[in-house]
Amino acid sequence: DSGVTQTPKHLITATGQRVTLRCSPRSGDLSVYWYQQSLDQGLQFLIQYYNGEERAKGNILERFSAQQFPDLHSELNLSSLELGDSALYFCASSVATGGQGYTFGSGTRLTVV
C-alpha cells in the first residue's frame, strides 16, 4: 500500500455523463497531483493542489475540474464525458517541496462507452 488511496478503481460510464474521482493523499503530504494516462498520450499532468489551493495547471480540459478539501483529500470531476476521456487517472501526493518525488495511487480506470 503506497499510502495514496484512489476510488473507485474502475468506472464505466456513458458519453455525456459526469463522474467524480477521489484521492486521499499519503498522511502528511500537502500536495496532490492529478495525471491522465492514455495509450497514445502517455502521462499528462492535469492539475496540482497544495494545502487546498490550486498550484499549477497542465493540460486539463475545461470540462474537467478539481478541488482539494480541508482534510486534504482531492476530487477530480469530469463532465460531458467523451470516448476519448477513457484513460487511467492517477493521483499522486508529495510533501511540500516534492523533492522526495511523488507517491502514486493505484489509479482509476475510466471507460466511457
Added chain:
Amino acid sequence: AQRVTQPEKLLSVFKGAPVELKCNYSYSGSPELFWYVQYSRQRLQLLLRHISRESIKGFTADLNKGETSFHLKKPFAQEEDSAMYYCALRLGAGNMLTFGGGTRLMVKP
C-alpha cells in the same frame, strides 16, 4: 518549456544482457530528475532520484548536464525488470513532475 524525451518506446533484451534506457531533457538550469517504474499498468513507483545517487534493484542513473541526459542502466537484466519506465523532470521546489513518453522494457528469457 521544459521537456523530457525518451527516444525508445520499446526496448527488448535477453536476460543477462546490459540495459540502457535513454532519457534526455531540455532545461538550462539545475533540474531534479527521477526514474519511475510501472508494472502491468499498476501504479507508478519511484525507482531513482538523481539527488540520492543510489542504486535500486541494480539500476543506476547518472545525470550528465553536458549532454542533458539521465540514462538508466543495469548491467544484467532480469525478467522481472520487464515494465514501463518513465523519466521525469522537476524544475524546483513545489513544482510538478514532467514525464517523458515512457519506454517499455521487455526482458526475454
